[in-house]
Amino acid sequence: MDATTADRSTPVAEAAPAVPWWRHAVVYQVYLRSFADADGDGIGDIAGLRARLPWISDLGADAVWVNPWYRSPMVDGGYDVADYRDIDPRFGTLDDVRSLLADAHALGLRVIADIVPNHTSAEHPWFREALAAEPGSAARARYLFRDGRGPGGDEPPNNWLSIFGGRAWTRAPRTGDRPAQWYEHLFDPRQPDLDWASTEVREAFEAILRFWFDLGIDGFRIDVAQGLVKADGLPDVPPGVGPWVGGLSHPYWGQDGVHGIYRSWRRIADGYPGDRVLIGEVAPTEDDRHARRARFVRPDELHQVFNFDLLAAAWDVDAVATAIEAPLAANASVGAPVTWVLGNHDTPRQVTRYGRASTAAPSREEQARSHPTDVALGTRRARAAALLLLALPGCAYLYAGEELGLPDMDDLPDHVIDDPVWRRSGFTIRGRDGCRVPLPWSGDAPPFGFSPPGVGTWLPQPAAWAGLTAAGQEHDALSMLALYRAALRLRRAHPGLAGERLLRVPAPDGVLALERDAGLRCLVNIAGEPVAIPAGSRVLLRSDTGAADGDPLPRDAAAWLEPAP
Ligand code: BGC
Secondary structure: HHHHHOOOOOOOOHHHOOOOOOHHHHHEEEEEEOOOOOOOOOOHHHHHHHHHHHHHHHOOOOOOEOOOOOEOOOOOOOOOOOOOEOOOOOOOOOOHHHHHHHHHOOOOOOOEEEEOOOEEEOOOOHHHHHOOOOOOOOOOHOOOOEEEEEEEHHHHOOOOEEEOOOOOEEEEOOOOOOOOOOOOOOOOOOOOEEEEOOHHHHHHHHHHHHHHHHOOOOEEEEEOOOOOOOOOOOOOOOOOOOOOOOOOOOOOOOOOOHHHHHHHHHHHHHHHOOOOEEOOOOOOOOOOOOHHHHHOOOOOOOEEOOHHHHHHHOHHHHHHHHHHHHHHHHHHOOOOOOEOOOOOOOOOOOOHOOOOOOOOOHHHHHOOOOOOHHHHHHHHHHHHHHHHHHOOOEEEEOOOHHHHHHOOOOOOOOOOOOOOOHHHHOOOOOOHHHHHOOOOOOOOOOOOOOOOOOOOOOOOOOOOHHHOOHHHHHHOOHHHHHHHHHHHHHHHHHHOOOOOOOOEEEEOEEEEEEEHHHEEEEEEEOOOEEOOOOOOOEEEOOOOOOOOOOOOOOOOEEEEEOOOO
């Protein structure tokens, strides 16, 4: 990393009063189905989350992002919405949300909802109406219905593939005299894509945003944010280009027209008091992805986009340094902070990923095979990575359970797998359920306080999690939980971590050394020889358990240092 490009020095004393909360927040992601079950049906719910808000606040988060909670047939864990203004009965009611917001706000926590604008559920009244309507009708114009190619329209309208496997087109039942049409879906066939050229669609979503903002929601994470607008004429994807991986411009990722949507959403958010935020799930994979992402966070568009570079990067100094440097430089060009993410509900947890031979996020092909995992190694690296993540300027996203050091559950029995990827891939890719197993809160055996005793959880928990419960880690100074709490406390209180400045400073081979304000340093030994703690430094926190402050920092460990007084 070039020290000069990374140095976006902003003196803390000048910046602090004007800095909006979201530029440096810690956001805790709650996959609702797997967080805490209050009503005893084995599925997490809003009342369960509400009861644990003090725990999240004590951890040191500023905000909670809750994965979709809307009425849904749950084909894709709620990313298939049948009613955007109501809560799924499995999760609770709108009144539960009101209570959640009241409690969260009383604790100083903000609540970010997840909006799913690219597609609805096939159970949404609009789609039911569209299926029953004639080709060319207004009801069909809200979605992407097209005539097929070839004799009788039997071939799909273009070559697009679904991200979950198979074609991105499904043939609708025939209505009227014409051959049956096809409808487009980037994900599961039960998640039909909306047509954002439709004014009705645009207005409906603006009204949905207002509905939730009026209720008191502090912001939205926008699902598949780069995919809403499809290229005119729905042209074929160029040969050799996959549904997700780019390299060339895609007819559905990051089309120019998408930016106008977010400009109007930004105006809506800005019309409400209290710094409401919009966070886009924008995940381009092209080499120019940083510049592409930065376009979404120009001053009049989204507040943040997810930056998945660290989540994707191998445990390797150059890969990690690039994953930090490139987004910082790109976002600095538009004055936006960077978000940092190591895990989420779509990707293997850190302990698992860093404990495998290949430590980069697995490709689709790699996901089809099982991989041996060294959990102890993965845990050491996950601890070091947590100190790296929380030392970076900008907004950190934590995926619930990472603070407990949970690994993925790789050996879920086939019959419990719920992820649509499993079926769509012809039962070759087990999908994302391994990182979605319900959290272990307390006790010695499943359901570990997630549900009342005796209740089977929607995905089974491994018995081995008895050593990883929140209650068990509570008073263990060497636990992952203790490390996260200590780091989050320092991140809040230490002036050296308050600004937006980051500098890479020289370090031995295999070691990454980053400097924040007032000389505060984060040293991460990724692949080097044990490195001496520099003279004149005081250790604030180290990731390696049981080490004395002055011990050399071994491989797979990190430390926060400040100049000794
Ligand atoms: C979400 C996934 C979901 C997909 C389709 C993604 O970005 O994070 O969990 O399956 O969108 O909605």
